[in-house]
Amino acid sequence: MSETFTPPTAFAVPGRIAVSNRAAATWQRAVLTEIRRETPRVSTFRFAVPGWQGHLPGQHLMLRLTAEDGYTAQRHYSLASPPDDSGHIELTLDHVEGGEVSGFLHTVARVGDAVEVRGPLSGFFAWPGDRPALLVGAGSGVVPLMSMLRHHRQRQLAVPLRLFVSARTREDLIYGDQYGDETTPVLTRESERRHLDTDHLAPCFTDGGPGWEAYVCGSNAFAEHASRLLVRLGQPVDRIRIERYG
Numbered sequence: 450m451s452e453t454f455t456p457p458t459a460f461a462v463p464g465r466i467a468v469s470n471r472a473a474a475t476w477q478r479a480v481l482t483e484i485r486r487e488t489p490r491v492s493t494f495r496f497a498v499p500g501w502q503g504h505l506p507g508q509h510l511m512l513r514l515t516a517e518d519g520y521t522a523q524r525h526y527s528l529a530s531p532p533d534d535s536g537h538i539e540l541t542l543d544h545v546e547g548g549e550v551s552g553f554l555h556t557v558a559r560v561g562d563a564v565e566v567r568g569p570l571s572g573f574f575a576w577p578g579d580r581p582a583l584l585v586g587a588g589s590g591v592v593p594l595m596s597m598l599r600h601h602r603q604r605q606l607a608v609p610l611r612l613f614v615s616a617r618t619r620e621d622l623i624y625g626d627q628y629g630d631e632t633t634p635v636l637t638r639e640s641e642r643r644h645l646d647t648d649h650l651a652p653c654f655t656d657g658g659p660g661w662e663a664y665v666c667g668s669n670a671f672a673e674h675a676s677r678l679l680v681r682l683g684q685p686v687d688r689i690r691i692e693r694y695g
Contacts, residue, residue, distance in 0.1 A: 476513065476565045477501065481558055482537070487623045491589065493529060493541045494554055498566060503532045505575035506596040507664065507692075510568025512540070514550055522549040527592045527666075527692075528569065531599040538566070541592045541623060574664060574692045578606050581659035583684075585645070585675045587615040590667035591623050593692065597664070598631070609659045615645050615671065645671075647678050654682045666692045 479496035486492050504510075506528075513523040530539035544555040558564075576582050576597045584594040591614045601610045615635040616622040622634055637643045653661065663684050665675045672693040679689055 473568055473570060476567050479512075479538070479564050479566045481560055481562045481564070483560065484558075487541060488621055488625075490544045491541060491623050492544070492555060493539050494558070495530075495537055495539045496564070496566070497537055499536050501536055501538060504528055504538075504569035505572065505577055506531060506600040507574040507576050507593045508569035508571055508596075509574075509593070510538070510540075510566050510570060512550060513565040513567070514553055515565070524548075524550045525570070527596070529592045529595050529599075531596055531603050533600075533603055541589065541595070543589050574666070574690050576600075576662065576664060578604060578608065580662045581609040582611075583650075583653055583659075583661035583663045583679075584610070584612040585614075585650075585663065585665045585667075585679070586612070587645075587667035587671040587675075588621075589623065590665075590671065590692070590694070593666055594664060595624055595627075601631075611653055613645065613649055615667070645675060645678065647682060650678055650682055654684075661688065663689045664692075665689060667694075669693050 477498055477500045479498045481494060482497050483495035484492055509525050509527045511523055512526055513521055515521045526540045526542065528538055529541045530537065542551045542554060545551045574593060578600055582597060584597060586594045594612055598610065598612055610631055612632040613635060614622065614632060615637060617638045618636055619625060619639065628634065633649060635645045635649055661684060663679050665672050667675070672691050676689050676691055680686060
């Protein structure tokens, strides 16, 4: 997620994964074990966190860096990894111009370096895997949605899941080689239909189709646009969860 991400208001979400409030309030040591390039400006950072007690797909955490002089910088980031990842978590970050935390991770951090993390945080945007999920994201807004997709695959869940992800070009498409038949990429600079529209989403709203829980994540403008499309197609407003940044 962007470094300007603002976490939503939290409320309880039922699910199979129990997360300790005490664990979420405690800073834990996380050791960087892998860096993977996703696009020219986006990378995934994999951390080992032995004390991690699990999370719900869609939740986020706080990451803190501390300099030798004691100065600290901390940011909220969505979790990209599924819950069942054996003591590891993954964060996928844009290299934000002038960003203290993303800049450090992209240009300074090396495998073996340690940071601190606290979480998981917020149940508002979480998807426990117990209801059909319609996921709509743009840019780095796909990060929490990928956690949901990975959870769906890993658990081989029977509930329907569909993902629509918008990016400028295929080169800008985060996780571009990891999508399957459940995903529709919308490439706004490579298509006659330059933006996500009702024609993309309409096949999900046929008579007798699933009763979706919709999750929308992206910039303010994209979140407003996508949520309006969903309402126009008949998605109940109280079943649209929005996480926005920027």
